[in-house]
Amino acid sequence: MPRSAFKRLVTTPWFLVSIPEPNPGSLPRPRLDDLLESSSSDFPITIIETPPGFGKATALAAMANARKESTAWVTALAVYSDPVPLFAAILSSLHYLYPGNQGIHDEITRLNQDDDPLHSRIASMLSHLPEDRRTVVVINDAHYLSKKALTDLVVPLARYSRGQLHFILSGMQSLTSWLSKETAEGIAHTIPHSEFLFTREETTELATAAGLDPERIHAANRCMHEETHGWPVAVQLLIKSQYEATVDVETGTAPTLLTEYIVNEALTSLPKRLQDFVLTATASTGTSPKLVTHLTGDISSPALLQECQRRGLFLELLRDKDSDPRFRWHPLFAQSCQDILKERDPEHYDAMQRRTAEWMATRYPSVAITHALKVKDPDFAVHMIEDVWLQMITSDHTATLESLCLEVPTAGRKLPSLLYIRACCRDILGDAIGAKMLKARADRGIATLEGDEAERTRITKAFAELLLLENHSGLDAAVSTAEEILTTTQLHRSLFTHGTFITAWNCLKLSRAPRRAAALFGSVSASAEIAGFPLIGQSAKVGLITAEAFSGRFRVARHLLDEFDTDHKVSAPNSPVVGHVVAWPDAFMSFWQGDMNRAVQLVREIDSVDGYGVDETDLARLYFAYAAALSRDTSLLNEATIMVGKMDDEETHGMPWPIYKHVAEVCLHLARGDRTRAIALLEDVKEHSWARTTRIIIAELWFRLGLPDRARRELDHVDDTSLVSFNLALYQKTLAAIDWVKGNKRRAHSRFESALDAAVPEGVLIPFIYLDDASRELMTTHSYSGTKHNDFLITRIAADAARSRKSTGVGALLSEREYEVFSFLATPMTAEEIAKNLFLSPATVRSHQASIYRKLRVTNRKDAVRQGLSL
Incomplete structure (x- = not known):
């Protein structure tokens, strides 16, 4: 399957573009606020590069909260090393900051649709920035980016925004080397890490606020500032330990130091219940009240989470007016807590990683796999990948999925199920040869499996072949196998939902029972959001519209289309696999x-x-x-x-x-x-x-070429029991025309009536417009034969006559549909009644009316009729 079918980007989650709320009791640092404000004002790009524990995010959050009206925030992920996902995240952050800016909203939609060069997108985005202010975009954890992402995207945005867009990049490493040229040119400026160290006065203020007596500490021949060198994380931990231990900043590494402090000081100062809670709740850096309740099984866990924040235990609050609050532990603090838990109680550590993976599976599958890889049992990670791989592919995380497959221990990487999944990744990413080799290895290996492993691999293979196979017969068999699995096997809800979607998509592509495809799409559309998969639910709605259209049920499809959110009229933004x-x-x-x-x-x-x-x-x-x-x-x-x-x-x-x-x-x-x-x-x-419809069109072409016998032979191969409204109408009309020129008038009229029976209920017109002479004669004669579709035929004959007079009259000005609407304007029928007769929506009729008025240079219905008749 070509890579271009997988280009859509999933909307950036709100908590990645939300400014963290300030920690309760955090120390105001006006000196640092002024420095950040001054640098972000004077330089298009400000770089902050320090080791962990220097309080970068805390300082930036304080600055951002102080200037909320013009500061956007992005928490970087590893995927943002690619400029396009980073651009999507920056656009999302600007839209979050300026929700009423339609131009930025349109740029997000365009990014999901167009393949314009990045420089064109950059220029277009910059044109939509507010001109009355300088917008600052803070990118936290910017070490996850890449030199390419910075030089291809961030630098041009900052350079060509005419001062309207500045960036602050905060990370642990690489930023200064990536932007060395820009620094030399004066575009970028680095704030030294020493600026983030607490001053002696700030250290004293923090100690006093915590109830410590600096004089008593000094009398004991100890100096907090000298012992910590102002390192923010060390100062905070020393204060939390009530100054009961020393800190060796010179020799200790950050993780070692943090772990030692957490073991000896931070945890021991907490009540036992809160200690246990912290060690469990830090299983995931990003967390929420619901997740910690899931991990602990204790309904009071949300309150304990708030207690951790109140105590300042390195926990950030992220809040959105439309969503539940989320929290983020300081990564080093969380990692240290997990190291402690793993050493003290490896079984509990294992259980918490497992439960975190299970919780994340439907929400953030890549995060779920990362946690699953930490579990001692290697089969758990393999099973997690087998359950969520289709979800990752349909949300355009194929490259991430492939890299996670390669993190599985060596023995697991050789399993046929993972080889099938990796083959799909290779194929999607454009490596067809690599995909075939991996699939061949998997096909050889599957024969040696037994029991549960063999069954799980059979399931993976069935869905993988829906993506990998190219020939029609092979895909047809694969669809049958997938349908059998969906109806007889208990699957993980992610695999079931996304497997149903992929199966429906293949049913549609193969012209295999579009009504069955509609039923499968309808099932996904109805259940996806409840199951926690709103993105695939949107794609299924579009698939359902397409399936109903291919089923010839145009009225139903039009109704669904009218109901579909008008923001998605051009494309369904969350369907990277099928591109529906x-x-x-x-x-x-x-x-x-x-x-x-x-x-x-x-x-x-x-x-x-x-x-x-x-x-x-x-x-x-x-x-x-x-x-x-x-x-x-x-x-x-x-x-x-x-x-x-x-x-x-x-x-x-x-x-x-x-x-x-x-x-x-x-x-x-x-x-x-x-x-x-x-x-x-x-x-x-x-x-x-x-390809039944194509065969019928070929027959129509033979007839129009004056070879009715060749047309008849082509149609003899068509099974008319499998036809639907549009192709059945063309099939019967072509047979009728053949009978007409062959002199079999009675059968011609019978077939033409059958064509009308198929066409009229769904508003199918193609068989009855742009007619050849024989078909035109048949249609005209048929209107006098006692047809039950007389009104339809009269309209068609009038439209055909108008087309024949293309050089004169109102027919020369109007399109086919516009002329049909015009023919009703002289009647007292309403737009709704006209729509019903023409099998259109009232909105479409009104749109055609407006076009008619414009072409006839009138402003109302009465004048349109008068002007049209005078031509």
């Missing part, structure tokens, strides 16, 4: 319902954006060619030729692109009047058994 696009089912239905202008407009949008699924994009290009061929518009034909040239030349993931491309070329040559070339190309179309 709301615009695609809309364009598909618009084509079959005869709204060519809308279909063309939507396909242009899809074609212009790299980030939609490759399959959806190429299918949209195919339908653009169909639309252009029917219209015979020269400019559209030229545009379609370019689009068809972009289509894949090889069958991929079960899609017969060479056939689709070939048929599109036939349509274009026929539309240009090159009958000889069209016939030659059509003769070369390879035999295929399952």
Whole structure:
């Protein structure tokens, strides 16, 4: 599967762009506040690089909280070493800071859709910054970034923002070397780590606030400032120990020193219950009241968490008005506590890491795997990966998943299940050869497995093959296997939800029972949010719309489309695997319902954006060619030729692109009047058994080329029991036209009525517009034969007549759909009634009305009718 289908980015969680709240009782440091403010004002980039424990985050949070109206915050993750995820995080932080800024909101949407160069995105984003203030973006834990992320993104943002955007980068290492050139140029400035040390006066103030008597301490020949050298973490720990121990800053490393203090001083000063709580609650650096309750099994745990914060135990509070509060332990403090727990009670440590992994599995699967890798039992990490790997792939964390697979102990890395997962990662990341080699190793290894391991591997293989296999028959068998597993096997809820989604997606791609695909998508859409997977739930809603459209249930699909959040009308932002696009089912239905202008407009949008699924994009290009061929518009034909040239030349993931491309070329040559070339190309179309709609279109092409017998032979291979509204209508209409030219008038009328029966309920128009002479004669004659669809036919005949008079009258100004709406304007029917007759939504009818008024240069319905009739 090509990498371009996996480009969407998951929205940055609010707690990564939320400024930490100040710790209760923290010491105001106006000197440091002024220094940070001055540096961030004078320099586009301020660098803070110190070892752990220097209070960088505390100082920055204090500054940021003091200037909340113009300070954005990003807590960096390892994935931000790539400029694009970092850009997404910066955009999210700015949107969090300026929620009413529509321009920044649009840039986030654009980032998920377009494939423009980064410099173009940077320029566009900068244009939306408020001009009345200087915005400062604080990036904490910036050591997780990379030189590339800084030089490709942060430096240009700071350099070209005309002073509107400045950065403060805070981390433990590498920042000064990464930005040495910018520092020499005066763009970046480093604040020495010594500025973060407590002064003697600040140390005394802290001690006094904690109830210590500095004079008594001095009389005992001890000096807190000299013993700690002002190192903030050492000062704080020494105060918490009531100054009962010494600190050797010169020789002790930070982790060793912290662990010693926590063991001997910080924990011993706490009540036993709180000691035990801290050792358990620090299993995860990021935590919440619900997580600590899960870990301890004690409903009073949230209160104990607040007690830790009140005591200043290196715990930051993150709060959002719309979400539950979250906390973050100082990483070194948490690590030291876990080292202590692992030494004192390894079984309890193991149990807490296991419970943390289980809690995180559905929320943050990569974090869950990281905790699972700390558990002594190596099988636990393997099973965790087997349960959440599809969730990581569908949320575009493929590279992270692959690296975590490689962190499993050597024996586990060789397991067939992990080899299948790694094969999927390689394939998604563009290494098809590596993927095939890993899959071949897995296929050989699976035969040697037994029992539970064999069953778990069988499950992994089934879903992996949905992503890896290319040929139609293999994928068809894989879908059957996956459906059997979903209905007979108890799966982890992450694997079940995402496995159902991937299975539904393949059902849709294979044109295999789209109603079954709709049922599977509907199941995911209904249950995903409750199960804790809102992102895949959104993608499933789009999949459901597409499945209903492919099922020929246009009314249902249109209703779902109208209900879909208008912010997602161009694309569903959280579907990196399938690239499902709301615009695609809309364009598909618009084509079959005869709204060519809308279909063309939507396909242009899809074609212009790299980030939609490759399959959806190429299918949209195919339908653009169909639309252009029917219209015979020269400019559209030229545009379609370019689009068809972009289509894949090889069958991929079960899609017969060479056939689709070939048929599109036939349509274009026929539309240009090159009958000889069209016939030659059509003769070369390879035999295929399952692309039913394409086969019917091929038959229609043979008929329009004046070869009805070839058309009949093509249709003889179609199983009409599997057809739905749109392709059944075209199938019956083409058969009717063949019978008509062959002189079998009675059967022609019977088949034409069957075509109307299939088309009218869903508003399918394509079989009855842009008609050849024989079909036009049949439709006109059929209107007098006692049809139960007389109103539909009268409208179609009028529209066809208007198209025949393209050079004059109102028909020359209006599109097909606009002319249909215009024909109702002289009646007393409301927009809702017109919509019902034309199988459109009232909103679409009103949109066409507005276009009609604009083209006729009028402002109301009455004048539109008068002006139209006068032309």
